[in-house]
Amino acid sequence: MKSVRILAAAASLAALSLVGVAPAQAAAPANDTAAGATAINALPATFEQDTTEATTDVLDESLNADCGAPFTNASVWFTYTDTAGTGFVADMSASDYTGGFIVTEGDPANGTVVACGPTSVGVLGAPGTTYYIVAFSDSEVVGGNLSVTFSELPPPPESSLTINPKGKAFKDGSALLSGTYSCVNADGFNSDIEGSLVQKVGRVKITGYFFAYPLECDGDVHTWEALVTSDNGFFSGGKAANVSLIFACGLFDCSVNEVDATVQLRRG
Secondary structure, three states: OHHHHHHHHHHHHHHHHHHHHOOOOOOOOOOOOHHHOEEEOOOOEEEEEEOOOOOOOHHHHHHHOOOOOOOOEEEEEEEEEEOOOOOEEEEOOOOOOOEEEEEEEOOHHHOOEEEEEEOEEEEOOOOOEEEEEEEEEOOOOOOOEEEEEEEOOOOOOEEEEEEOOEEEEOOOOOEEEEEEEEEEOOOHHHOEEEEEEEEEEOOEEEEEEEEEOOOOOOOOOEEEEEEEEEOOOOOOOEEEEEEEEEEEEOOOOEEEEEEEEEEEEEEO
């Protein structure tokens, strides 16, 4: 009888021991919802955070209806009041998972989305406005090591363009235009020079279009040239009307300059 009691006591202790070592369920981070958003007090600021226990909810889903991210997994919130109205950039490219941002002006429950996008997003800003920024995983991966940096907006793109008043008309009916350009604070692979060339031959207006890209947006003056062809005739020697535009685009906006010119084509 005594041995039975000892075995029963041992079994009870073993059961209690198993209960005692059972892992506790990890809690979601404090900024898992907008109510607990982490405050950004000054720029620049970088936050490192484990988001593997972060969740997503119906608010994320409703805001994403305007943005279309594939997923809003492991979302966490930040808030920033732009006292000067100089705007900000949020970037999570240093994280160990892919993701994106949705930014609202004021209470996110009102659904006023002002910016969204993958990896990085920028807001031009308005003085005294409070923004809420949600960072999330845009894949099936539920979080990881989030590294997000908030910084000031870069300077806006600037650009200039000139057109050479003399061009060439070739035997195959194409024409060659050229000129100079400069651009700065822009991504050359997202920038170009484009336009049209119109030449009246008899009663017909020979019309062609052209593009020149990518550009070198380093602030220096560079030369450009573009070959123009037309679907309704051949360009030949003589005057032609040209409209050219330069689009120098940065991360969040573009500088656009237009030049109207008369070009004298000579046979090449």
